[in-house]
Amino acid sequence: xxxxxxxxxxxxxxxxxxxxxxxxxxxxxxxxxxxxxxxxxxxxxxxxxxxxxxxxxxxxxxxxxxxxxxxxxxxxxxxxxxxxxxxxxxxxxxxxxxxxxxxxxxxxxxxxxxxxxxxxxxxxxxxxxxxxxxxxxxxxxxxxxxxxxxxxxxxxxxxxxxxxxxxxxxxxxxxxxxxxx
Amino acid sequence: xxxxxxxxxxxxxxxxxxxxxxxxxxxxxxxxxxxxxxxxxxxxxxxxxxxxxxxxxxxxxxxxxxxxxxxxxxxxxxxxxxxxxxxxxxxxxxxxxxxxxxxxxxxxxxxxxxxxxxxxxxxxxxxxxxxxxxxxxxxxxxxxxxxxxxxxxxxxxxxxxxxxxxxxxxxxxxxxxxxxx
Numbered sequence: 001x002x003x004x005x006x007x008x009x010x011x012x013x014x015x016x017x018x019x020x021x022x023x024x025x026x027x028x029x030x031x032x033x034x035x036x037x038x039x040x041x042x043x044x045x046x047x048x049x050x051x052x053x054x055x056x057x058x059x060x061x062x063x064x065x066x067x068x069x070x071x072x073x074x075x076x077x078x079x080x081x082x083x084x085x086x087x088x089x090x091x092x093x094x095x096x097x098x099x100x101x102x103x104x105x106x107x108x109x110x111x112x113x114x115x116x117x118x119x120x121x122x123x124x125x126x127x128x129x130x131x132x133x134x135x136x137x138x139x140x141x142x143x144x145x146x147x148x149x150x151x152x153x154x155x156x157x158x159x160x161x162x163x164x165x166x167x168x169x170x171x172x173x174x175x176x177x178x179x180x181x
Numbered sequence: 182x183x184x185x186x187x188x189x190x191x192x193x194x195x196x197x198x199x200x201x202x203x204x205x206x207x208x209x210x211x212x213x214x215x216x217x218x219x220x221x222x223x224x225x226x227x228x229x230x231x232x233x234x235x236x237x238x239x240x241x242x243x244x245x246x247x248x249x250x251x252x253x254x255x256x257x258x259x260x261x262x263x264x265x266x267x268x269x270x271x272x273x274x275x276x277x278x279x280x281x282x283x284x285x286x287x288x289x290x291x292x293x294x295x296x297x298x299x300x301x302x303x304x305x306x307x308x309x310x311x312x313x314x315x316x317x318x319x320x321x322x323x324x325x326x327x328x329x330x331x332x333x334x335x336x337x338x339x340x341x342x343x344x345x346x347x348x349x350x351x352x353x354x355x356x357x358x359x360x361x362x
Binding site: 005006007008010012013015016017018021024040044047048049050051052053074076077078081082108109110111112113116117137138140143144148149152154155156157158159161162164165166168169172173176179180 | 290329
């Protein structure tokens with residue numbers, strides 16, 4: 001039984017070269033990082049964006065930007081492949097994206113948020129997912145400008161998940177639905 | 182539109198106290214961390230296990246164990262609520278768990294792995310998910326003793342995701358199916 005479950009070698013993974021990736025179709029799905037404190041989290045989020053071929057990563061406020069030692073350590077080169085831009089004022093960016101027709105969803109626990117397991121991808125695209133500061137979450141000003149909030153139901157004692165982990169779960173779920181649509 | 186999307190206050194999150202958590206029903210789902218190098222990743226994984234009410238976290242090989250400064254920093258107390266144990270020899274543990282009736286799945290890219298988006302939870306429980314070293318992944322010896330391997334399809338240039346992120350995606354997907362079953 002073991003012989004068929006040999007680990008793939010690097011060349012067998014079928015990954016794209018950076019040149020191929022630049023030309024590859026991306027999902028109509030972007031991430032906004034609003035005031036992310038940890039550059040390690042920023043790097044992890046870049047790596048996730050590369051793996052799922054997201055369209056763009058918007059870095060806002062105090063979020064560190066490449067090149068940065070701690071981003072590079074966790075992004076492992078994904079900052080060279082994923083399109084990104086920096087915007088000091090996140091609310092202004094969100095206003096512009098929503099004004100341009102994007103659907104803006106915040107990953108945040110609000111009184112009216114949709115559980116991620118009940119969220120159905122639909123409406124206008126691109127879908128822009130905003131994740132916020134490790135302690136404060138997404139700012140109320142950004143939430144007010146968005147189309148909705150998505151929450152990951154939790155069953156334990158902690159108030160929240162690590163932001164790179166929770167964003168990963170949301171990217172997984174939304175990408176799964178987009179690719180199956 | 183904004184007034185209904187006010188962020189929840191901590192007391193509105195409805196989280197369990199550690200005492201309530203100890204008595205709460207857990208999912209028939211456990212994590213095995215095999216040779217995880219980064220204690221930060223271990224802490225993140227504990228936090229994920231708490232949030233989804235997993236049954237147990239098995240720490241194996243070189244994986245750091247609580248109390249540990251970097252685990253505490255990212256676990257934020259989840260090491261006090263989630264049941265865990267340490268096992269030097271991961272393969273021996275896996276043999277014992279499989280022998281005891283558990284279904285062992287490894288999160289690893291093999292020639293015969295099931296894509297996570299095609300994985301249907303079923304068979305025997307508890308389901309035990311093994312995640313491996315940040316560079317080497319799950320060892321072939323452990324894969325050989327398991328019932329299957331699950332792979333997250335990737336569309337970018339990087340070979341893998343951060344282990345706390347990829348495990349988070351798998352925990353999300355498997356928990357979602359277990360709770361909807």
